[in-house]
Amino acid sequence: MKSILTDLSRRAFVERFAKAVFGVSLLPASGRLLAAEPKIGGKAKSVIFLYMRGGISHIDTFDPKPGKPEMGGVQAIATSADGVQISEWFPRMAKQMHHVSLVRSMTSTQGIHDRGTYLAHTSYFMTPTITHPSLGSWAVKLLGSANAVLPGNILINGSPQHPRSGYMPTHLAPLPIMDPGAGLQNSALPSKVTESDFARRTAMAQAVGGRFVQQTPHRDAAAYLKVQQDAAALMKSEDLKVFDISREDKKTQAAYGTHTFGKGCLLARRLVESGVRFIEVEDAHNWDTHNDQIKQMENMTPSTDQTMAALLEDLHQRGLLASTLVVMATEFGRSPQISNETAGRGHHPGVFTWWLAGAGMKRGYVHGKSDEIGERVAEKPVTMQDCNATIARAMGIDLQHIEHSPSGRPFTVADKGRPVVELFA
């Protein structure tokens, strides 16, 4: 009894001290002392979250099983990371693996696209009574963004099912960029409209709107007049140029690739340079390879390999990789068995791979293991909640911080996920 009391008062002292000195609370809501965990993370100023829609096969990408019939004749190749092999379909990524931490023991219980995608983005199971915010919304809510003009949370080529800001206010929702080659939607003048047309028309709209606002004290009326001014200013602003990837030299554009994913990742890098907190890029490929696995991988992997490798190389060359966390995520893996009928692989949430690179993650590292054919987790299972906790921690988010939904329900950034401490260098 005595020791517990002593412990409590010591804790209370540390707590008071921390509050006085740092103005922060060390004591998480659960009452567990944060200091008990090693000090890790906090190096990621920005995150680029690469999402492989449809559930990308782990065996055919970053968790090959050399010599096994499940490989369907595809080879594994050596990489720039000691002892780490990946599929031969990723020759360019093979040269970047010294930057990467692979998590080969990802596991989930959600084998339906919608539900897996939802869990991957929010760390919560999908329910029809509430929509949880995606990781990017948490990041902007808790950390803000370094650029005051640009939104801190941007989603490139996102699918309509994205959970966006969930129960959090809509200004935290990712700004969608539908076509990364076209820049910010509707930010350019339509053809045949001149600058002077635009100036004249805006002045007229402000005049009509001003009259309305004068007799309408409603807050949103004035807000609409204001966002119109903001939008007009944005169209002329220097910051808008960040969305214009054609300003990059031809060589860089070619390195990333001129397909949607390539353009998206190039734009993501430009946004990182401008201090945007969280950027998600969805690959335009549909990795839901129920049919003709080998053929489809052959068709889809080259562009994805090219872009991922170019992104890592580019960030590294520019010295941005130390402060930028790149993550590759997907809703599940694919079954080791190739179907005799369809020559494809089915959904496989039992084990799959995500990877992380940069921002203080270990380099050239493999965490966890699937079994010898890639069917089950063999070592160190990691849930999506755990991996998201790791990403959040890399950004310096307090995992115990509680946000309440408008109906008063308490939530944390990665639910009950625990960060994978071994991933941090």
Added chain:
Amino acid sequence: MNLERLSLALLGLGVATVSFVGQLVAADSPRFEKDILPVFYHHCFACHSEKQAKPKGKLRLDSAEAIRGSDVIVAGKPDQSELLKRVSLPHTDEDVMPPLKGGAQPLNDGERAMLRQWIADGAKLDSWVKFDHRGAVASAVEATLAGLDVRQLSAEVQKHVERSHAAKGIKPNAPVSDETFLRRVYLEVVGRIPSLAESTRFLESKAADKRGKLIDELLGSEGYVSHMFNWKADLLRVNTRIAQGQPGKLYDDWVKDAVRSRMPYDEFVRQLVTASGYLWENGAVGFYVRDLGMPLDHMSNLTRIFLGTRIECAQCHDHPLEPITQKDFYQMVAFTFGVSNLGSPGGYSPDNVKQWPAIKAKLATMDKDESLAQAVSGTIAPMKRLTQDTDKQLKFPDTYAYDPALRGKPVEPRTLFGDEAVITDGARRKAFAEWLTSPRNPRFAKHIANRLWKRVMGAGLIEPVDSLSALPNPEHAELLDFLTQTMVRLRFDERAFMAVLLNTRLYQSEAMRETPEPAAVFAMRGPQLRRLSAEQIWDSHLVLLAQDIDERKSNYRLGGVLDTQRLKKLTTMTADEIIAQARVNLAEHTRGRALSLRRAEQQKELAAAKARGDDKEVKRLTTLHAKENKAEAESDKEAAPKETDPRWKSLPPTFIRASETPLPLPLGHFLRQFGQSDRREIDAFSRDPNTTHSLALMNGELTTRALAEDSFLRRQLAASKAVGEQRTQLIYRAILVRSAKAEEIAEMAALTKASATPEQDIIWALLNSPEFLFNQ
């Protein structure tokens, strides 16, 4: 400022301060039932009532006997009363009541002062005996109206409103002009602005009661169906892709048909709750297919949208803020848990696919033809989701904390309040639906009356609309009771009910133009000004682009295995016919695979040729590929027929009313930008201003199309003889549905003086004025 006005101003601050006001205004002692009971209900009953298996500290505050028998309140001596002491502790103190977790709020100063006063005055309970957690049933309503006289009912509603005004000293807003009424009622009832012709017809009409006539006409129109569908779809979370591999659109269609056919609201709810069958037999089963495998959440949502009561907190533990227990929650779920799609999504069985035993036997004789077996499975997959009652019983969870003896035990269904539901012949859902929709249910009619009131007036008489409880509602109680009875007397005819509200002098008054305070009591000076919904904005733009837009329907068709005709046949096919169909599907699938691989090859070939700079080869390949893909293109054409109607020929097929659009739409779509709900949860729409809104209105496709020479608006302007000022007036009428003031005319003329495109300038300016985005 007199006391009356002060109390009103304070009332505006919301429910939490009601008691505070009571304390300030009433110099006499606070009364228990009126002032103290609501405080106990919101702050204490979640732990200290008969509802808990074991009330915390064995203290109950929900009966006179229990309060008198406890030692936490010492009558006449507030400072010796433990209750007052505990609720007055600073919020950082561990002993503060209520414990501040799970969103619980401490008492405010007003509530504390009032409690103190009440105890000092002797803690009188008057004639109060105990709190009735189940609440009273709704009082009997006089016989339904024979000749429904909507105008008469409107007048009675108006009397209630005026009585409330008189009591509170509120001065109602001035009557609204014809122009403002016109725009408002179109947006309200059909969800879009009126066309130029519609406006002119109404404004120039000399008919007596032309407003009433317009209301009737609009309520009977197809535009009403469209707009009402959006409203219901947001509540029901209707989404074209409600479940993988299911023809979700048939649920959309069912809801639209129900609205169109004037199905009474209570019948609508009964049909949803008792729905059985496949989606292609009865679209109402979408209500269950929507929440596949989520029986608990399904009941949370059901209770919220049909009873205005939120119980989802009690899904995992007793509600921390209200006397609703986890047991209450489970008892409610027990009514619907047995529904096949909710509790037990599973594989094939004779239950969901009656041909299954025969199919299985036949496949067994076919030498393990795996391809065929898979094709059969794919063919009958939609039948897996048959909605029907099963005997499956809900059990208390293994983590049930309040009575370990109940863990794993079956849960007997029981209603949350009002009457008990009597289950005969095991028909749980039928009994539940009858209880739910009965006029005796104290919250069913009240909730829909309050929701429709909010829809029309912009604010509910009770806010939030889903905060109904066993506590009586202190504000607007008489009016809401009258509306509730009106709903019952009109036999849940939503259109008639809307007509009653739309014909009131209140609705036809100038809008309240201020920002409403959160949880404020609705002052009813006029309807509340609000931003248009995403759907109203989109649909209003369409009015300028093409004529008769309400009549244009989606060409979206379910194809392949989800083709409705095919599905209907499937249900009646024999095992042999199903296997034969599976062979056809298999061939189709194989062909599809080959085509998709070939397309990828085509792209590669073309990319290689382009990379080589071999223009000749590029040309040859382009022609070759076009030829190869021709067959497929032909079949696509069949799926999406070209527009033949001259009214809409120049408009792409996606320019249809929002209600016709399959959801969810891509993120960058205009409707998504302006906050259309993704229908993932109830009313998940947003109306917050955002820079992307302005960008879309300034530079986006809708505005560009409205400005184009062939837009409906420009063609109408071209056809009119109006010039100069008259022309400007016409544009104002078309877009803002009002005439321009003299100074506006002058201003527009001055600003467009040097412009080569004055007409487009004015159209652009009006579409981009915030005025366009609000219903006033």
